[in-house]
Amino acid sequence: MTAVLPHPERDEIRIEAVLHALADPVRLHIVRELARTEEGLSCGVQLDLGISASTLTHHVRTLREAGVVRVQPRGTARISTLRREDLDTLYPGLLNGILAAPR
Amino acid sequence: MTAVLPHPERDEIRIEAVLHALADPVRLHIVRELARTEEGLSCGVQLDLGISASTLTHHVRTLREAGVVRVQPRGTARISTLRREDLDTLYPGLLNGILAAPR
DNA sequence: ACCGTACTACGAGATTCATCGAAATACGAT
DNA sequence: ATCGTATTTCGATGAATCTCGTAGTACGGT
Numbered sequence: 522m523t524a525v526l527p528h529p530e531r532d533e534i535r536i537e538a539v540l541h542a543l544a545d546p547v548r549l550h551i552v553r554e555l556a557r558t559e560e561g562l563s564c565g566v567q568l569d570l571g572i573s574a575s576t577l578t579h580h581v582r583t584l585r586e587a588g589v590v591r592v593q594p595r596g597t598a599r600i601s602t603l604r605r606e607d608l609d610t611l612y613p614g615l616l617n618g619i620l621a622a623p624r
Numbered sequence: 625m626t627a628v629l630p631h632p633e634r635d636e637i638r639i640e641a642v643l644h645a646l647a648d649p650v651r652l653h654i655v656r657e658l659a660r661t662e663e664g665l666s667c668g669v670q671l672d673l674g675i676s677a678s679t680l681t682h683h684v685r686t687l688r689e690a691g692v693v694r695v696q697p698r699g700t701a702r703i704s705t706l707r708r709e710d711l712d713t714l715y716p717g718l719l720n721g722i723l724a725a726p727r
Numbered sequence: 728a729c730c731g732t733a734c735t736a737c738g739a740g741a742t743t744c745a746t747c748g749a750a751a752t753a754c755g756a757t
Numbered sequence: 758a759t760c761g762t763a764t765t766t767c768g769a770t771g772a773a774t775c776t777c778g779t780a781g782t783a784c785g786g787t
Contacts, residue, residue, distance in 0.1 A: 536725035540647040545775080546640055565733060576776055578735055583774095597733045597784045612725055614717020622639035622715055648745080668763060679746055681765055686744095700754045700763045 526585060526592050526599075531607045534588035539608070542587035543619065547572060548580050552603065555590065556620050561602035563595075629688060629695050629702075634710045637691035642711070645690035646722065650675060651683050655706065658693065659723050664705035666698075 543549055547570060554568055555561065562568060565577055572580075581601060584590040589608065590601045608616050646652055650673060657671055658664065665671060668680055675683075684704060687693040692711065693704045711719050 536722060537647065537649055537652060540643055540652070540722070544640065544643040544647040547775090549640060549643070563733080572775095573777055574734065575736085575778075579775075582735090594734095594783090597731095599734070612721035614724075615721025618715035618718025618721060619639060619643070621717075650745085666763080675745090676747055677764065678748075678766080682745070685765090697753090697764095700761095702764070 525594055528585060528591060529588040531588070531611065534607065534611055536612065538587040539589055539612070539615075542584050542589050545580065545583075547576075548584055548589075549619075551580065551584065551601070552589065553620065555601060555603045556605075556616070558602075561591075561593075561600040563598040564601055566598060628697055631688060631694060632691040634691075634714065637710065637714055639715065641690040642692055642715070642718075645687050645692050648683065648686075650679075651687055651692075652722075654683065654687065654704070655692065656723065658704060658706045659708075659719070661705075664694075664696075664703040666701040667704055669701060 543552060550570065551564055551568065554564075564570070564581055565574060570577060581590070581592060581599070584601070585592050588604060591604050593600045593602075603616075605616065646655060653673065654667055654671065657667075667673070667684055668677060673680060684693070684695060684702070687704070688695050691707060694707050695702050695704050697703075706719075708719065
């Protein structure tokens, strides 16, 4: 199950990077959508975000490098999943609080 | 209890602005310190942040306009307090999660 | 082998933002 | 009134970053 793309270990995740990653509207939207699935999403295929492919890559990388999502290749696609357990352990309540935000 | 400086009402607080406000190291440090007091702090006097006064003003304004802190004049000082109740109501767990973050 | 799809890498442009110093304002104390 | 402290405002500067298009890579299917 080794990731091809570099991910921070749980103890390498920094709260500042997480907050910065979540502070962008596009990325927050991605996280909200990921929170609705267990299996993860190919953001480029399954989400219509109104941005270019290269911009999406940038955002997903920001989320991945911050430790918010885990990205796994499946065929030509990249499946992103929320790192719920890691985030809930490090920052209990944070994710739920954000997801509870009124639309 | 009307504030002299403009503050967003609870229902005007946007999660994106809150996250953006919290995503800066200086501002996060301020919030952490404020979380340790009930009465609030004059950030300029009681915190040594290693930044200029004008930069501090900028950060406190960002926190205030995002709805993270309430700022009240007391003499020549400005006392900042965390808007705990508002934030906990809007985003239950978010603040605690952030404050629980390992150093 | 070829094609199409999904994504990434690499600049580049435009905007945002953190920072500062200097000047100005507000208030309390003398 | 004057002074000192705390803070704000303004303008500038440099860094970060959001965005894109183009070109390239990777993989599955025909």
